Amino acid sequence: MLERLHTLDRATLTALAQRLGRERGLFERVFNVLQEGLLVVDAEGAIAYANSAAQRLLGFKSGDVGGTTLWRLAPGLRPLLGPALDAATSLTREVELSYPEPRAVRLYLVPFSAGLGAEAEWAGATEARRFAVVLTDITRDKLDADQRIESERVASIVLLAAGVAHELGNPLNSLTIHLQVVERKLRKLRGVDAKDAQALGDSLRICQEEVARLDGIIANFLQAIRPRPLDLADTRLAEVLAEVLAFQERELADRGVRVEVESPGGLPVVLADKDQVKQVFFNLIKNAAEAMPPGGRLRIEASADEEHVALAFADNGGGIKPEDLARLFEPYHTTKPGGNGLGMMVVQRIMRAHGGQIAVESEPGRGTTVTLQFPLKQRRVKLLAGG
Numbered sequence: 001m002l003e004r005l006h007t008l009d010r011a012t013l014t015a016l017a018q019r020l021g022r023e024r025g026l027f028e029r030v031f032n033v034l035q036e037g038l039l040v041v042d043a044e045g046a047i048a049y050a051n052s053a054a055q056r057l058l059g060f061k062s063g064d065v066g067g068t069t070l071w072r073l074a075p076g077l078r079p080l081l082g083p084a085l086d087a088a089t090s091l092t093r094e095v096e097l098s099y100p101e102p103r104a105v106r107l108y109l110v111p112f113s114a115g116l117g118a119e120a121e122w123a124g125a126t127e128a129r130r131f132a133v134v135l136t137d138i139t140r141d142k143l144d145a146d147q148r149i150e151s152e153r154v155a156s157i158v159l160l161a162a163g164v165a166h167e168l169g170n171p172l173n174s175l176t177i178h179l180q181v182v183e184r185k186l187r188k189l190r191g192v193d194a195k196d197a198q199a200l201g202d203s204l205r206i207c208q209e210e211v212a213r214l215d216g217i218i219a220n221f222l223q224a225i226r227p228r229p230l231d232l233a234d235t236r237l238a239e240v241l242a243e244v245l246a247f248q249e250r251e252l253a254d255r256g257v258r259v260e261v262e263s264p265g266g267l268p269v270v271l272a273d274k275d276q277v278k279q280v281f282f283n284l285i286k287n288a289a290e291a292m293p294p295g296g297r298l299r300i301e302a303s304a305d306e307e308h309v310a311l312a313f314a315d316n317g318g319g320i321k322p323e324d325l326a327r328l329f330e331p332y333h334t335t336k337p338g339g340n341g342l343g344m345m346v347v348q349r350i351m352r353a354h355g356g357q358i359a360v361e362s363e364p365g366r367g368t369t370v371t372l373q374f375p376l377k378q379r380r381v382k383l384l385a386g387g
């Protein structure tokens, strides 16, 4: 067609131009409904075209791509692709965009005119060096993968620790038995040397108490970390919360902590393991109480939307420093003298098992809000069915 261009009359040319215009319009509409971003760039990285998804992803205002280069959008790309793109380059990379919002994007770049054959030759060498860039937003996939790796890492540590803790049970049993033997012998000695027997008796009691304490620590630990299968049932979270608060009433009163619960009536039920959810609430309330001076206030607010029931635990305690916030869910991370650093890890494990989410906001000196999100029953059933 192109080589015959000079032989065509004016009417044919007009018709041809109109047809091309219509086709171009059609392609543009197709490009603009794509989920993927689509760019056309030249060998210098200058952007000639961006579809709607690309404009959204890259923050172009009203389709204005004039003068922008690929390098400006993703500075990390320049050393990889630039300064001038090789005409045969085709590649895929994951890049982090910081503007207009932080996103992880998979970028797939292919030479554009390759395969156009005669037409590319006709258009000349510069035309041949154009590239189509497909941008796929993978922020979500990446987050999911990070979460999976993190939970697998924690799971393996937990399994190892559980094994060690379990093994400690045998020597502790043996110690308990032998201490009982010593105790009996000591009773007979009392008549012989009352003073020595008294001193030995005191030491013995300390040993027995310490062994009991170790036993308790291990039992607690095993109970806390052993991933138990969920025993799911229809659950009213507001009722579970009330039970936990009743159980902790004494400790909260001793610490002078005031608790306010705001829970609208008729919250939807969720599918949950009541005992495990109790553990979650217990850990969060305990942490909040420990973070507040006497006179502190813990506000617990429940709410629901079409997909979730949410519970926000807001305290006005000391807050969490940013560097500690990053380690909040790590096993054994604690800032308390007597802490074990397992509470938040257990909270996270149980929430994940429920298909829920946990968000933490904190400002040092002002307080911390931990928000739990439980998927609604219908939604969870769908998730389980793989739909």
Ligand SMILES: Nc1ncnc2c1ncn2[C@@H]1O[C@H](COP(=O)(O)OP(=O)(O)O)[C@@H](O)[C@H]1O
Pocket (backbone or CB within 6 Å): 283, 287, 288, 291, 315, 317, 318, 319, 320, 324, 328, 333, 334, 335, 336, 338, 339, 340, 341, 342, 343, 344, 345, 368
């Ligand atoms: N509501 C809160 N306010 C302030 N700090 C908190 C709060 N919840 C958790 N933390 C911090 O997170 C750490 C880990 O908590 P956790 O896993 O429950 O272990 P522990 O309570 O035994 O220290 C705590 O030591 C504390 O520094």
Ligand SMILES: [Mg+2]
Pocket (backbone or CB within 6 Å): 283, 286, 287, 342, 343, 344
């Ligand atoms: Mg705790």
